[in-house]
Amino acid sequence: MAGPNGKPLNKHKGYEIMKINEMQGNLNNVEGKVKILSVDKREITTSRGDTVYYYGLAGDETGVLPYTAWEFPAPIKPGDVVQIKYAKTKVYNDRMRLYFDSKTEIMLKPGEEMEVKNTYKDVKLMDLTTKNPFVAVTGKISNMSGKEYNKAGKTFTIYNGFIEDDTSRVRISSFGKPLENGKVYRIVGARVSEFNKQLEISIGDKTEVFIENEDMDFQRYYKLFEVDNPAGGITIMGFIITLGTKSGIIKRCSECNKPLSNGVCPDHPEKPTKLDIFSYFTLDDGTKYIQCIAGKNAIMPFIGIKEEELPHYAGEIYRMLEEKLYGHAVKINADFIKNEEDLSLRVNSITNIEREDISREIEANQQVK
Numbered sequence: 001m002a003g004p005n006g007k008p009l010n011k012h013k014g015y016e017i018m019k020i021n022e023m024q025g026n027l028n029n030v031e032g033k034v035k036i037l038s039v040d041k042r043e044i045t046t047s048r049g050d051t052v053y054y055y056g057l058a059g060d061e062t063g064v065l066p067y068t069a070w071e072f073p074a075p076i077k078p079g080d081v082v083q084i085k086y087a088k089t090k091v092y093n094d095r096m097r098l099y100f101d102s103k104t105e106i107m108l109k110p111g112e113e114m115e116v117k118n119t120y121k122d123v124k125l126m127d128l129t130t131k132n133p134f135v136a137v138t139g140k141i142s143n144m145s146g147k148e149y150n151k152a153g154k155t156f157t158i159y160n161g162f163i164e165d166d167t168s169r170v171r172i173s174s175f176g177k178p179l180e181n182g183k184v185y186r187i188v189g190a191r192v193s194e195f196n197k198q199l200e201i202s203i204g205d206k207t208e209v210f211i212e213n214e215d216m217d218f219q220r221y222y223k224l225f226e227v228d229n230p231a232g233g234i235t236i237m238g239f240i241i242t243l244g245t246k247s248g249i250i251k252r253c254s255e256c257n258k259p260l261s262n263g264v265c266p267d268h269p270e271k272p273t274k275l276d277i278f279s280y281f282t283l284d285d286g287t288k289y290i291q292c293i294a295g296k297n298a299i300m301p302f303i304g305i306k307e308e309e310l311p312h313y314a315g316e317i318y319r320m321l322e323e324k325l326y327g328h329a330v331k332i333n334a335d336f337i338k339n340e341e342d343l344s345l346r347v348n349s350i351t352n353i354e355r356e357d358i359s360r361e362i363e364a365n366q367q368v369k
């Protein structure tokens, strides 16, 4: 006698040995060997009192399925390989799910290893999109630091920083799991979201993080027409063809950072103000042109003045910007920002280059590719 997939049905014992990718439809008495990828616990209150169940992901070399376990041997943890007997499968929310109930036998296989098929698509950071919200990415971590917060009497740490590969740099946040700066990680099941007009990825409790031994370094030169995504840390070379007439020194509230047109913050009139430089210009790289916004961190080193010198230059800053930016060939490092209709650039750093350098560097870069 054969089971639904032509596999022998063990009539004597009444269960069917299956791989994850064969578990289709509503089945009883499923037997298989799977690796537990994550274990989460949930408490619910029913008419019969409080009860606990477990849920997570289980996989084998053919795929990954979510599971729900009403009964679970306590010592099982992510990474364990288990033999299951008398499990069930059911379609729940349009997705197959494994169920372990009081009839299910779960036997731990200590020391056993199992390859699990990665069901997340590997993507480059430039190709991230919220339309494909769970992905696998590989990149190098920088600027990561932790911040503690309290929730329901417990202290948690959220880590924020950047991850970069050879195509882009994006923000990354991690709940509870610290990642080391300068190290390369492969992150499987990272979540893509949009925040502050840019894309970011986050590591949750179902995300798997592996350290990679290879190092990476980056040459992220692009032509403007090649980028249609809010990618970060990109180098563009071009000419500045317009300079916004309102570029110059502005006052901001020291409390909320809001730009102040009349010198007093409506929300914090008692707080002191601080000076900032703001510049906007159009960059043309021969393939396209784009609006750019540059703040203090990009402009001060570029024009060679320090923060405490700002009041002294208040009257002549526009002329200095015009002299150094307008009509000049520049190399900028910037983040692409997603606006309603198009992209613009938030500039991280600017350097002057010779006109000939633009064609020379573009050629050199094309040879590398």
Ligand SMILES: [Zn+2]
Residues within 6 Å of the ligand: 253, 254, 255, 256, 257, 258, 265, 266, 267, 268
């Ligand atoms: Zn304010």
